[in-house]
Amino acid sequence: MDRVRSWFNHVTASERYSRFRLQPVEDGESDIEVKLSDDAAEAERDAEGFPSFRPPPLYRDRRSIVYLVLGTLLIFFTGWLIGYVSHRGSHPRTGNCSAVDATAAATAAATATAAATAAATAAASGPEALPTFPPAAPEPELTWNDITRLLKQKLTGEAFDGSLSDFDLPSRLAGSQEDVRLANGILEEFRKLEMQPWTDNHYVQLQMPDREHPNRVAFAADAFEPAGYLAYSARGKVEGKLVYGNYGRQADLEVLQQNNVELNDSVLLLRAGTISFAEQVDNAARKRAAAVLIYPDVDDYKFDESTPLYGQVHLGSGDPYTPGFPSFNHTQFPPTQSSGLPKIPAQTITAAEAATLLQNIGGAEPDASSGFAGGLKSVIYRFGGVKNVTVEVNNVLVNTEIHNVFGVIKGFIDPDRYVVLGAQRDAWGRGYAKATVGSAVLVELAKAFRKMVEEDGFRPRRSLVFASWGAGEYGSVGATEWLEGYLSSIDRSVVSYVSLDGLVMGLGGFVASASPLLYGLLEATMKEIPSPFSSGSVYDMVGQTEYLRPMAMDDPSYPFLAFAGIPSISFHFITPNSEAYTYYGTNLDTKDHLDYKTNHRTSEMAAMAAQFAGNVALRLIHDHLLRLDVRHYGGELTVGVAKLYQRVRQLSQSGRLKGVDASWLSRARGEFMRAAADLDDARENTDLEDSEACRILNDRTMRIERTLLSPYVTPTETPFRHVLLGRGPHTLASIAANDDMDQVHTQLALATWTLQGCANSMVGNIWDVAVL
Structure with a gap:
């Protein structure tokens, strides 16, 4: 080969010479880089293994032409001879084998002729002409059905059996050692998938109970120290008339005022549900109540009456002590706090503790049409306003480091436009439905999409970002801090946000909240995903029921939509015509309870939820025009x-x-x-x-x-x-x-x-x- 190359170098002449090399680029295609060389860099480039072409002396031009002609004739004669010998040496065989032999001979001759023609063309075109090669056959493009089929094949119930088990922990409180281990595990998984993972750390103020000074509630001769609590409650000890206010909605408080019940400086006892804890406390504060107690009534929560309840009451999202800006360690902003922090103490109590209060509350009975009556046994629900109750809240702020973990699969055409899929990692207790399922879906989707790109030839147009959020239970703290920290660089790049929190709560029903821009895509996806227990689709399963719900403030997608202006979507598989999944915010959010709600098909439902989220994301990263319908x-x-x-x-x-x-x-x-x-x-x-x-x-x-x-x-x-x-x-x-x-x-x-x-x-x- 060295001799052939040397001969070819002497034949080719030029004043300047082109060199080229094939380089892999990010989208997997080969890119030809052409560079003009100079004499000074020649030795260095030869050392890299690139071919080097040098000009022959001018007096050799005529001799080179003679050599070229002789070489061309020699190649042509050799090709003809090979074809002739092959034809003469062939023996008659059955079938079409003789035709194959003849074809081989003709092909050899044609190859020799083509080589001679290429050499002659190169000589005639001058030394700078590069040889031409027939284009490689293009890879067949995957159709939409191909892509969705590949995704479905990779998201199976069997895969989720192992993933759900890996993420199921007895405790996962935000900032705890268990939370950090989970974050590191996800980071390592993204690293194995070569998703260029990174972390985003924040130092936030999380409110915890004070172990040395527990919260207390005292009513007449009864006093107790509740195990649950409400983060971001105001601290203090207050005393006021105990008033029962149903769910604490504006309409409920108006009923109290219509019945001449004094709310000013009262302590409102409210049932959990219907609206968020933060909205209940805010409504009470607007009526000048002194404090709020919230309990899970047995009509709404079908669990043991001694079960403690946890939550947060910040009427907003993110760290309430760095409102509007990120809580990075190096930031030095003046002391401030969110306008959504409550000004009055708030505390949860158990259903059994609430029964003790309601049995002695006194006051008039509400009208039966008001809907104030609950399900506690041996209790006559009354308005109260007669006897005093004392509420003492001693929660303390703890400066906590939290971690958001990210991985990315880059797009091949518009990599700077991306869809974010996110799930919170923490929970008050085990958080099986709240956090385990979402984290498992996040990682399994990352695996599936990565394999589709590496093994199946899928080429997403836009990028996919996978995010595991910290401190989600405290009001989407991790996600909001990320938005606040990078809003100037992401608000014009993020196409959409898809929440993976609370995807599976039951079997047979479906509800969703979304930006109106995503209504059309949501409906189209419902028609593509098969129903979990019938021959139709999820859309057929829903039937005439209203599956769209307004996006609530405590929805994990809400900060993306209402704060950052990013089209967002949350969806949940539920059990229709049944009580909701009421174990959020308790220690009862476990595998056993979710299995009961899904008829022991949790892994299968998690796979289906992953397919749904994956199909939504696929449309947004695959189509030429975004599926955003104004x-x-x-x-x-x-x-x-x-x-x-x-x-x-x-x-x-x-x-x-x-x-x-x-x-x-x-x-x-x-x-x-x-x-x-x-x-x-x-x-x-x-x-x-x-x-x-x-x-x-x-x-x-x-x-x-x-x-x-x-x-x-x-x-x-x-x-x-x-x-x-x-x-x-x-x-x-x-x-x-x-x-x-x-x-x-x-x-x-x-x-x-x-x-x-x-x-x-x-x-x-x-x-x-x-x-x-």
Whole structure:
């Protein structure tokens, strides 16, 4: 070979010479890198094993041409001779073997001729012409059915048997040694999968009970020290009249006021359920109650009456002592706290302890139609307001290091656009349904997607990020701190967030909460995933029941949607026509209880939930155009604007609100609808093979959720800035309920321009805005 190369080097002449090498790139394809060499670097590059071509002296040109012609004739003659000998030496055989021999001879001759032709072409074209090779046969592209089939094959109940067992621990409190071991285990798993894992650490304030000074409740001759507690309660010792307030909803408290029950400085005893602990305490504080006690009534919670209850009462998410900014160790912000922290003490008690209080509460009985009656035995439910109760809360703040763990599978076309799948890792007790299932689904999905890329030729268009969150039980602390820390770099890159928390709570039913942009994708996925116990799909299983629910503040997806403006989705398989999975926040969230709710099909249901989440993510990383449908937002917006429009007209006609035209808001809604129609038209008429056009349209679509965040409120005071789905005085619903006319005037103007700004962002080019 050295002699052949030397001869070829003498034949080829040039003033400058090209060298090339094949390099693997991130998307797995070969990339030809062409570089012009110079004499100074020649020795170094030869040492690397690259071919080196040097110019022959000019007086050899004629001799080189003669050698080239002779070589060409020699190659041609050799090829002909081989073909002739092969043909002469063949013997007649049955079938088509003679034809094969003849074909082989012809092929050999054709090969020799092609080689001669290539050599002649190279000589005629000059020394800089590179040899041409027939293109390699392209790999067949995977269809959507191929991709979903591959994912389903890798997500089996058998795989989840082992994974669920690995993640099932007796304790997993945020920041504990068990939590750290789990985080390290997930990190190592991502490292084995070569997912370029990394961690995001924060130092947050978590509230814990004080072991030396336990919380206490005293009522007449009875006193007890509850085992459960509510994180982020106000500290202190208060005394007040004991009042029973059902679930503590606004409507329940209005019933008390209608029955002349004094709420000021009272201690409200409330049933858990219907709304979050934080909302119950906030409602009580607004009525000037002194403290709140919350218990699980047996009508709502079918477990032992001595079971303690745990939760948190921060009306927000993240570390409440670093609102709006991340709790990194190096940050030095002035002491502050979230406006969502309660100002009154709050404590959970058991059902048995609540029965002791209710048996001696006194006061009038509520009307049967009020729904105040619970299920505690030997108890007559009364309003109370007669006898005093003392509540003492001594919880302490503990500075705790928490860890978020990430892994990524990079996209091949738009790697800087990604879908995040996340699950919380911690829980108050075992947290089997709350955290074990979600963590197992997270890791099994990572394994499945990685194998599809490495072994099956799957090439996702966009990236997939897998996230294991810390301190989720304290109000999505880990996830929110990540959003606060990197919002400037992720809000324009994250396509969507898919929550993996609480995926499996039962068997036979399905509920979901999502951004309106994801309604269409949610329904399409329900029609693709088979029902767990029938021949139809999940969509068929649901039937006529309403599966969509408004996204609550304590939903793990809520900070992504209402704080960061990222389209998000949560879903849960449940048991229909039955009590909900009520073991969250207790030590009873175990494998046995979840197996009972799923008829011992937990592993199978976990695999199905993983397929559902995987299919949602697949659509978002696979399709040329993102499956984000703005048309569904039109309906949500119309409902919100209609209520506010009617309210503004009434206030204007009554003379209370002056100088305000209700049509301002209607015009902004009209601009939004026209921009949405224009965007839909552009999507329908876009060439899907034009990557740049698709990217531009996708970016326009991704801006919708983000531009519905009000730019006129501060995240430190009002973190959930979404004008439709957020919480605060800037939302359409809050403006409609406001009685302060100056605030209505101001907030209406700001909300109107927020909607107009969203419409403008959908148009795309600034010079097209005026066309609307």
